[in-house]
Amino acid sequence: MAEQRAALLAAASLFPVPDGARFSYGTAGFRAEGSTMGPAVCRAGMVAALRSVKLGGAAVGLVLTASHNPLRDNGVKIVDEDGGMMSQDWEPFADALANAPNPDALLQIVLKFAKDEDIRLGEGHSAQVLLARDTRPTGEYLLDAAVKGVNAVIGAVALDMGILTTPQLHWIVRCKNKGLKASEMDYFTQVIDSFRCLLKLVPKDKGADVMNNRLVVDGANGIGGLKLEEIKARISGLDIHVRNSGNGEGILNERCGADFVQKEKVVPLGFGPEDVGFRCASFDGDADRLVYFRIVSSTDTRIDLVDGDKILSLFVLFVREQIDIINGNNDEGNKVLPTRFGVIQTAYANGASTDFLENLGLEVVFTSTGVKYLHKKSLEYDIGIYFEANGHGTVLFSDHFVSQLESLTSEFSLKASGSSQHQAAMRLLAASQLINQAVGDALSGMLLVEAILQYKGWSFQNWCDIYTDLPSRQLKVKVQDRTAIVTTDAERRVCQPSGLQELIDGEIANYSHGRCFVRPSGTEDVVRVYAEASTEEAANSLAKQVAQHVERILG
Numbered sequence: 001m002a003e004q005r006a007a008l009l010a011a012a013s014l015f016p017v018p019d020g021a022r023f024s025y026g027t028a029g030f031r032a033e034g035s036t037m038g039p040a041v042c043r044a045g046m047v048a049a050l051r052s053v054k055l056g057g058a059a060v061g062l063v064l065t066a067s068h069n070p071l072r073d074n075g076v077k078i079v080d081e082d083g084g085m086m087s088q089d090w091e092p093f094a095d096a097l098a099n100a101p102n103p104d105a106l107l108q109i110v111l112k113f114a115k116d117e118d119i120r121l122g123e124g125h126s127a128q129v130l131l132a133r134d135t136r137p138t139g140e141y142l143l144d145a146a147v148k149g150v151n152a153v154i155g156a157v158a159l160d161m162g163i164l165t166t167p168q169l170h171w172i173v174r175c176k177n178k179g180l181k182a183s184e185m186d187y188f189t190q191v192i193d194s195f196r197c198l199l200k201l202v203p204k205d206k207g208a209d210v211m212n213n214r215l216v217v218d219g220a221n222g223i224g225g226l227k228l229e230e231i232k233a234r235i236s237g238l239d240i241h242v243r244n245s246g247n248g249e250g251i252l253n254e255r256c257g258a259d260f261v262q263k264e265k266v267v268p269l270g271f272g273p274e275d276v277g278f279r280c281a282s283f284d285g286d287a288d289r290l291v292y293f294r295i296v297s298s299t300d301t302r303i304d305l306v307d308g309d310k311i312l313s314l315f316v317l318f319v320r321e322q323i324d325i326i327n328g329n330n331d332e333g334n335k336v337l338p339t340r341f342g343v344i345q346t347a348y349a350n351g352a353s354t355d356f357l358e359n360l361g362l363e364v365v366f367t368s369t370g371v372k373y374l375h376k377k378s379l380e381y382d383i384g385i386y387f388e389a390n391g392h393g394t395v396l397f398s399d400h401f402v403s404q405l406e407s408l409t410s411e412f413s414l415k416a417s418g419s420s421q422h423q424a425a426m427r428l429l430a431a432s433q434l435i436n437q438a439v440g441d442a443l444s445g446m447l448l449v450e451a452i453l454q455y456k457g458w459s460f461q462n463w464c465d466i467y468t469d470l471p472s473r474q475l476k477v478k479v480q481d482r483t484a485i486v487t488t489d490a491e492r493r494v495c496q497p498s499g500l501q502e503l504i505d506g507e508i509a510n511y512s513h514g515r516c517f518v519r520p521s522g523t524e525d526v527v528r529v530y531a532e533a534s535t536e537e538a539a540n541s542l543a544k545q546v547a548q549h550v551e552r553i554l555g
């Protein structure tokens with residue numbers, strides 16, 4: 001135990017917390033300017049190692065990324081044994097550790113937490129933490145801080161997995177703990193094989209034309225474009241062109257990437273007249289977000305945007321269609337594959353998308369912003385589909401549902417091989433292999449979109465036409481203390497500071513189809529304002545009015 005105490009004190013003293021620094025685990029881990037992140041990252045390394053000890057030595061992940069944030073920022077998030085985000089119960093401990101003012105205070109926090117959680121430090125436990133990072137310049141320095149934090153827990157081993165997309169690390173952690181093949185090569189093989197399988201199951205009369213085959217991808221000058229090059233070389237049936245590939249042409253996330261495209265709704269840098277009219281996809285810096293767009297004309301910066309809501313809707317239509325094929329005309333009580341189907345959105349979901357999903361007879365559930373909330377909710381269903389409008393999302397298939405599908409597939413292959421039911425079951429199985437079961441993943445999500453468009457014989461326009469988005473506008477407001485805003489009802493209403501919600505309600509009442517909410521960002525030091533209304537001018541004006549109230553009240 002003396003050795004353990006000394007190791008924690010030594011590691012903590014290597015990365016002192018500067019006076020006045022304050023870290024909060026936030027929507028997706030700790031984020032700040034990269035050069036200031038050493039202390040938080042070293043301490044997150046300790047948390048990850050302790051988490052692995054608590055989980056009996058299961059692999060835990062630690063990703064160094066600030067995702068959509070600008071290049072100068074960096075961040076860290078911890079991946080739990082199931083490949084999802086770290087259990088929220090541990091966030092207060094992570095916060096306390098990151099903010100401990102000195103090594104002695106840190107040691108006391110660890111000792112108390114270990115006692116409360118029944119983690120017997122210094123008793124020969126083993127622990128493993130898999131580390132990955134994105135392409136940011138501060139990544140290497142922070143990797144060193146993370147390794148030192150992990151190694152400060154005696155018995156813990158840090159394994160550097162290199163430069164990966166965030167979803168690849170989530171996938172690897174999940175597979176490793178399930179005893180499955182879990183290398184980066186295994187990820188590529190699974191994604192490519194299941195995509196090929198889905199293409200083989202495309203009905204013969206749905207051949208894709210040249211316009212439908214060409215796909216231009218914005219890699220945000222991050223890791224996603226680089227990894228896509230590896231997949232591209234091994235698939236056929238898609239003519240992929242990568243822009244902002246991460247090979248040094250431009251700056252990470254700067255006027256490009258999924259966050260920029262979705263929020264600004266204009267053509268990203270790196271695209272030219274040759275891309276006009278074609279289907280384009282955009283990733284964010286660590287490739288966990290995906291949106292689609294089309295450039296309207298070479299003389300116009302505007303785009304037709306297909307955001308996470310429409311990706312969600314496409315996935316819902318596809319999955320439901322396969323289940324309906326399998327169940328045939330059987331009535332409710334006699335279904336071959338009874339399915340509890342969950343659709344999860346956040347307050348940012350465009351009102352038109354929620355109407356579309358509800359008109360399909362689905363119940364839509366809302367959670368707070370952040371994959372950690374949506375993912376958790378989705379796990380309650382046989383098939384849980386979640387997406388944030390910003391392009392974070394996936395389709396989760398429960399283990400029970402997948403084993404039912406496997407038995408059905410074998411049954412069909414004996415009794416009715418090649419039947420439409422058999423093919424539908426195989427499509428769902430391939431989709432469950434393709435789409436990342438641990439977290440939203442731009443690479444595999446994009447391949448699922450492409451396979452579905454081919455299956456349906458749909459053009460980009462067909463997809464756009466499933467419903468028309470209500471015009472919306474997002475603004476960021478810089479205030480003195482964003483935490484002064486406290487929200488409720490899945491962040492759709494403000495409860496503090498008092499009076500602000502009444503002002504927002506008053507503004508909304510002036511607009512047809514008006515909807516507006518404000519919330520403190522968990523990844524940037526701003527308050528976010530979202531507004532939608534029946535026209536673009538009205539949405540802009542509503543957002544602006546509410547932003548002014550926020551500015552005035554919060555200073």
Ligand code: G16
Binds near residue numbers: 067371520521
């Ligand atoms: C992260 C989270 C997302 C969230 C986004 C914005 O994304 O993983 O779930 O929607 O932040 O959060 P906020 O509005 O609180 O800043 P990313 O891509 O940056 O990791």
